[in-house]
Amino acid sequence: MTYAMSVQNLFVSYHGEEALHDINFTIEKGKLVGIIGPNGAGKSTLLKSLLELIPKDQGTVEVFGKSINEMRKKIAYVPQRSDMDWTFPISVIDTVLLGTYPGLGVFRRPNKKHREWSYHCLEKVGMEKFSQRQIGELSGGQQQRVFLARALAQKADLFCLDEPFVGIDITSEETIVRILKELRDEGKSVFVVHHDLSKANTYFDELILLNKELIDVGPVSEVFRPEIMMKAYESQLTFMKQNEVTV
Amino acid sequence: MEFIHALLEYTFLQKALLTSVMVGIICGVIGCFIILRGMALMGDAISHAVLPGVAISYMLGINFFFGAVLTGVLTAVGIGYVSQNSRIKNDAAIGIIFTAFFAIGIILISLVKSSTDLYHILFGNVLAVRSSDMWITLVIGIIILAAVYAFYKELLVSSFDPTMSAAYGLPNRLIHYFLMTLLTMVTVASLQTVGVILVVAMLITPAATAYLLTNRLSVMIFMSAAFGAISAIFGLFLSLIYNVASGAAIVLVSTFLFALAFIFSPKQGVLFRTIRARKAKSVLQDKSLS
Numbered sequence: 001m002t003y004a005m006s007v008q009n010l011f012v013s014y015h016g017e018e019a020l021h022d023i024n025f026t027i028e029k030g031k032l033v034g035i036i037g038p039n040g041a042g043k044s045t046l047l048k049s050l051l052e053l054i055p056k057d058q059g060t061v062e063v064f065g066k067s068i069n070e071m072r073k074k075i076a077y078v079p080q081r082s083d084m085d086w087t088f089p090i091s092v093i094d095t096v097l098l099g100t101y102p103g104l105g106v107f108r109r110p111n112k113k114h115r116e117w118s119y120h121c122l123e124k125v126g127m128e129k130f131s132q133r134q135i136g137e138l139s140g141g142q143q144q145r146v147f148l149a150r151a152l153a154q155k156a157d158l159f160c161l162d163e164p165f166v167g168i169d170i171t172s173e174e175t176i177v178r179i180l181k182e183l184r185d186e187g188k189s190v191f192v193v194h195h196d197l198s199k200a201n202t203y204f205d206e207l208i209l210l211n212k213e214l215i216d217v218g219p220v221s222e223v224f225r226p227e228i229m230m231k232a233y234e235s236q237l238t239f240m241k242q243n244e245v246t247v
Numbered sequence: 248m249e250f251i252h253a254l255l256e257y258t259f260l261q262k263a264l265l266t267s268v269m270v271g272i273i274c275g276v277i278g279c280f281i282i283l284r285g286m287a288l289m290g291d292a293i294s295h296a297v298l299p300g301v302a303i304s305y306m307l308g309i310n311f312f313f314g315a316v317l318t319g320v321l322t323a324v325g326i327g328y329v330s331q332n333s334r335i336k337n338d339a340a341i342g343i344i345f346t347a348f349f350a351i352g353i354i355l356i357s358l359v360k361s362s363t364d365l366y367h368i369l370f371g372n373v374l375a376v377r378s379s380d381m382w383i384t385l386v387i388g389i390i391i392l393a394a395v396y397a398f399y400k401e402l403l404v405s406s407f408d409p410t411m412s413a414a415y416g417l418p419n420r421l422i423h424y425f426l427m428t429l430l431t432m433v434t435v436a437s438l439q440t441v442g443v444i445l446v447v448a449m450l451i452t453p454a455a456t457a458y459l460l461t462n463r464l465s466v467m468i469f470m471s472a473a474f475g476a477i478s479a480i481f482g483l484f485l486s487l488i489y490n491v492a493s494g495a496a497i498v499l500v501s502t503f504l505f506a507l508a509f510i511f512s513p514k515q516g517v518l519f520r521t522i523r524a525r526k527a528k529s530v531l532q533d534k535s536l537s
């Protein structure tokens with residue numbers, strides 16, 4: 001069978017410093033997958049190396065049984081909010097319109113149909129009232145919804161979101177989770193980096209638990225158990241314990 | 248009035264005006280991408296680095312355009328190579344490479360040419376524009392505008408969200424060097440109007456002025472081009488009337504426009520910001536009083 005994502009022997013380092021060590025996993029199509037682990041565990045690194053946005057030292061990655069380069073246009077990536085330039089002179093609707101670019105190729109320009117489709121995607125995330133605002137003039141949650149709309153506009157098969165729930169309001173979070181679940185129900189594959197454990201078990205079908213190495217991967221019911229989660233968050237816990245001793 | 252008379256009468260003035268307006272426009276257009284990508288320093292570097300190219304062209308007896316583009320692009324590649332292959336950060340790499348090229352340029356020019364030529368390259372001499380220079384500027388201008396029009400989508404997305412553009416398969420690095428090549432061509436076209444030292448002002452100031460006035464890239468590009476052109480016209484006019492260096496006059500007009508936008512821009516300007524902040528404060532005070 002073809003998997004949504006299949007990763008073998010993945011090693012990644014930054015300037016000789018190892019960030020990911022021998023990652024192996026396969027994920028079936030049509031799943032909502034959480035990539036979880038403590039800060040600095042390499043979650044963003046995993047997502048970026050899966051999409052070959054950063055070079056890997058070793059390993060193979062396949063998406064729907066094909067190489068990334070064959071599938072790029074069908075993959076929507078939503079970067080971490082802290083990585084964006086929010087002062088850029090671009091409106092909300094034009095940001096969403098960027099989602100149609102991968103399907104257009106180099107010389108074609110978006111036309112009225114693409115604009116209407118982008119507006120429709122904005123409506124899905126409940127942001128159509130803000131379509132003419134500059135993107136910096138929104139709250140964090142609203143910005144995240146706009147970027148989700150851009151991903152929707154791309155009509156992708158695989159969605160990758162990096163920490164979409166950080167620093168956003170509860171309405172935005174609920175909207176985003178609802179849409180991600182709808183995408184999953186339509187048969188799309190969704191990968192979400194998430195570092196907060198509180199809602200991991202209700203949001204996701206499968207978990208990839210990471211801390212430089214792959215700690216565990218599988219259905220939430222199997223992975224989301226204290227003794228397994230402890231392994232990933234161990235260093236933070238021992239740090240807390242040590243502090244208790246010295247205090 | 249006298250300016251218009253003179254303009255009608257002297258072809259050298261017409262050439263000067265046409266050339267500087269074209270330079271103002273293309274600097275304004277490319278400048279938008281330069282400031283949005285945080286590459287102002289790169290603009291400064293490339294403009295200085297064309298100097299040895301000009302000198303070499305002179306030695307070989309070819310049009311200075313070719314040598315200048317070559318050393319400009321070499322500089323961009325050199326800077327990229329040093330910052331990617333060492334722990335040296337980009338701004339330091341820029342400082343190292345462009346000063347080296349500039350120094351080579353000064354030495355070469357002092358070897359082969361008189362110091363007045365060096366003076367003209369450094370500070371521009373728009374009244375000495377020949378027909379061939381004007382045509383080269385026109386050709387460069389058409390190339391630049393056509394390139395920006397053709398690749399507008401790609402320039403927009405790779406400037407705003409390079410991660411997304413890489414994710415869907417755009418060659419970000421190629422786009423970077425493409426832009427650097429355009430930047431070099433713009434610099435070369437500007438040599439005679441404003442000179443090496445002040446090109447960076449024409450790249451950055453009109454674009455920054457436009458940036459304060461709009462929230463749309465397409466509008467920003469048109470405004471920036473207009474500010475560049477206006478600066479060129481008024482600058483040239485002032486330089487003739489008061490008999491001062493044309494490049495410096497053009498740059499100061501653009502600085503003046505920037506100052507106006509900086510103070511009076513409805514959204515970003517200092518004046519309205521202060522007024523809005525005051526209002527918000529007094530509303531709060533009224534509330535706390537009542």
Ligand SMILES: Nc1ncnc2c1ncn2[C@@H]1O[C@H](COP(=O)(O)OP(=O)(O)O)[C@@H](O)[C@H]1O
Binds near residue numbers: 043
């Ligand atoms: N561009 C980079 N250069 C050097 N080191 C990096 C870079 N990005 C991340 N790292 C390091 O790699 C490790 C994993 O980072 P990251 O993937 O961002 O973690 P997470 O997203 O799980 O918080 C961290 O130790 C981080 O310091």
Ligand SMILES: [Mg+2]
Binds near residue numbers: 043045163
């Ligand atoms: Mg991260």
